[in-house]
Amino acid sequence: xxxxxxxxxxxxxxxxxxxxxxxxxxxxxxxxxxxxxxxxxxxxxxxxxxxxxxxxxxxxxxxxxxxxxxxxxxxxxxxxxxxxxxxxxxxxxxxxxxxxxxxxxxxxxxxxxxxxxxxxxxxxxxxxxxxxxxxxxxxxxxxxxxxxxxxxxxxxxxxxxxxxxxxxxxxxxxxxxxxxxxxxxxxxxxxxxxxxxxxxxxxxxxxxxxxxxxxxxxxxxxxxxxxxxxxxxxxxxxxxxxxxxxxxxxxxxxxxxxxxxxxxxxxxxxxxxxxxxxxxxxxxxxxxxxxxxxxxxxxxxxxxxxxxxx
Ligand code: ZN
Numbered sequence: 054x055x056x057x058x059x060x061x062x063x064x065x066x067x068x069x070x071x072x073x074x075x076x077x078x079x080x081x082x083x084x085x086x087x088x089x090x091x092x093x094x095x096x097x098x099x100x101x102x103x104x105x106x107x108x109x110x111x112x113x114x115x116x117x118x119x120x121x122x123x124x125x126x127x128x129x130x131x132x133x134x135x136x137x138x139x140x141x142x143x144x145x146x147x148x149x150x151x152x153x154x155x156x157x158x159x160x161x162x163x164x165x166x167x168x169x170x171x172x173x174x175x176x177x178x179x180x181x182x183x184x185x186x187x188x189x190x191x192x193x194x195x196x197x198x199x200x201x202x203x204x205x206x207x208x209x210x211x212x213x214x215x216x217x218x219x220x221x222x223x224x225x226x227x228x229x230x231x232x233x234x235x236x237x238x239x240x241x242x243x244x245x246x247x248x249x250x251x252x253x254x255x256x257x258x259x260x261x262x263x264x265x266x267x268x269x270x271x272x273x274x275x276x277x278x279x280x281x282x283x284x285x286x287x288x289x290x291x292x293x294x295x296x297x298x299x300x301x302x303x304x305x306x307x308x309x310x311x312x313x314x315x316x317x318x319x320x321x322x323x324x325x326x327x328x329x330x331x332x333x334x335x336x337x338x339x340x341x342x343x344x345x346x347x348x349x350x351x352x353x354x355x356x357x358x359x360x361x362x363x
Pocket of ligand 1: 072164165215216267268310311
């Protein structure tokens with residue numbers, strides 16, 4: 054077998070808080086957000102076209118609505134909305150508010166989310182950040198939203214709601230509350246959309262990994278890829294074996310925020326990063342806040358699930 058030789062390329066200019074990468078197979082493009090710039094982006098690797106549109110407030114996810122061309126579910130501060138965007142224009146043509154999470158809780162905002170295989174959107178919140186990078190702990194909640202606009206609260210006391218992934222057989226859900234500094238696993242009932250029996254499957258401290266766990270995705274071997282905020286790396290872990298680190302892929306950016314597989318064969322790993330200043334540490338180089346494409350990892354991801362909405 055040939056040794057694995059990864060190649061890391063930069064595919065964007067510096068963002069403030071790049072997040073929420075989502076590969077859209079239909080348009081062969083990567084969608085992502087710049088949360089503090091209130092912007093959603095679309096990048097087409099084949100042509101290197103790059104488009105973005107500004108919204109009115111912090112936007113943390115952008116996921117296509119299944120079977121509705123140009124429609125996307127987005128989260129704006131605490132609101133979930135469906136917008137219409139052609140993927141090129143500098144304005145969105147329509148937006149419809151669906152619901153508000155942590156209603157009326159000023160300073161709270163939605164952070165990260167993903168759809169399960171049935172098209173339910175799972176997303177959670179975080180509490181106020183009186184100082185950037187220092188979020189009040191235990192204030193957030195994890196929710197799901199289904200096609201008929203039913204909102205369900207699953208877990209309270211969340212620090213920063215972040216990465217989500219499901220096992221290949223859809224019997225487990227993996228979830229990251231960054232402030233727990235670990236990755237959790239739940240039993241997942243795909244029919245009812247419920248979770249139970251939380252266990253910790255990977256502790257950053259136990260495994261000696263630097264940084265905070267942020268966004269994540271799963272590969273076709275059932276291993277998880279986790280972005281390490283303040284850690285200059287993405288790690289691959291085996292969720293079936295506690296505290297098992299399989300690989301670390303180093304990046305030049307400090308604040309690595311999320312990951313998604315993309316490309317024609319879903320064998321390219323797209324990585325978002327952030328450049329915002331925490332504790333007066335200025336990350337001035339262009340490497341901080343860029344979006345990266347990693348090839349040559351020798352693994353593949355699964356097609357991303359769109360939001361199902363009636
Ligand atoms: Zn995140």
